[in-house]
Amino acid sequence: MNKPVRIAPSILSADFANLGNEIHACQGADLIHIDVMDGHFVPNITIGPLVVSSVKKITQTPLDVHLMIQRPEEYLEAFATAGADILTVHIEAATHLHRVVQQIRDLGKSPGVSLNPATPLCAIEEILPELDMVLIMSVNPGFGGQKFIPASLDKIRRLRAMIEATGKEISIEVDGGVTPANIAEVYKAGADTFVAGSAVFSTSNYSLTIQQMRIECQGTQS
Ligand SMILES: O=C(CO)[C@@H](O)[C@H](O)COP(=O)(O)O
Numbered sequence: 001m002n003k004p005v006r007i008a009p010s011i012l013s014a015d016f017a018n019l020g021n022e023i024h025a026c027q028g029a030d031l032i033h034i035d036v037m038d039g040h041f042v043p044n045i046t047i048g049p050l051v052v053s054s055v056k057k058i059t060q061t062p063l064d065v066h067l068m069i070q071r072p073e074e075y076l077e078a079f080a081t082a083g084a085d086i087l088t089v090h091i092e093a094a095t096h097l098h099r100v101v102q103q104i105r106d107l108g109k110s111p112g113v114s115l116n117p118a119t120p121l122c123a124i125e126e127i128l129p130e131l132d133m134v135l136i137m138s139v140n141p142g143f144g145g146q147k148f149i150p151a152s153l154d155k156i157r158r159l160r161a162m163i164e165a166t167g168k169e170i171s172i173e174v175d176g177g178v179t180p181a182n183i184a185e186v187y188k189a190g191a192d193t194f195v196a197g198s199a200v201f202s203t204s205n206y207s208l209t210i211q212q213m214r215i216e217c218q219g220t221q222s
Helices: 016-024 049-058 076-082 097-106 152-166 183-189 206-218
Strands: 006-009 032-037 063-068 086-090 110-115 133-137 171-175 193-196
Touching (some): 006 171, 006 206, 032 049, 049 063, 076 086, 076 097, 086 133, 133 152, 183 193
Parallel strands (some): 032 063, 063 086, 133 171
């Protein structure tokens, strides 16, 4: 069976002075990806729960909140209350990851775990069956507009095999340097959810770009 395709525009590349309209222009998106950076886990500072709560008021599209922060357990409730639907934490930032994943479930949200490019897949072996999604960083986190790291493709293939062995439906999201030119290859490797920041927001018609990215994946289906 063909895997679903979810396109998640990352508002990190949007015009923040015009955020509501920027999000409305992403018609056809499956998720709105929101990058939360604390200036400690990554060298950049971005969005907090107040902005998530404002975004929640203006869109029906589920909010995919990517926490690139230290001590994520201290902020889960705030982001859940603000309207996050998916809460993804970094394995490198959560000391008691199992507890953090349970906290996300208890808040009624969908848990994801993200891995930096240098973090091996074996690090998530034990927690994998508890997750709804694994986010593979295909750039080093912190900034939009970076180049996709080609070694991510093999990592995605191996992760897909690990997920199949669990017999569970767990999404693979890929974040960083995904474009209409490489999305088909990333999909074929086993990903189903694609974050796209500059690839969407640098174009003149966001909705059309989202549609093109989906078509690129569907073109690989048998
Ligand atoms: O998490 C991050 C960057 O750390 C991303 O979500 C970026 O926003 C992706 O941007 P592009 O690579 O697609 O421009």
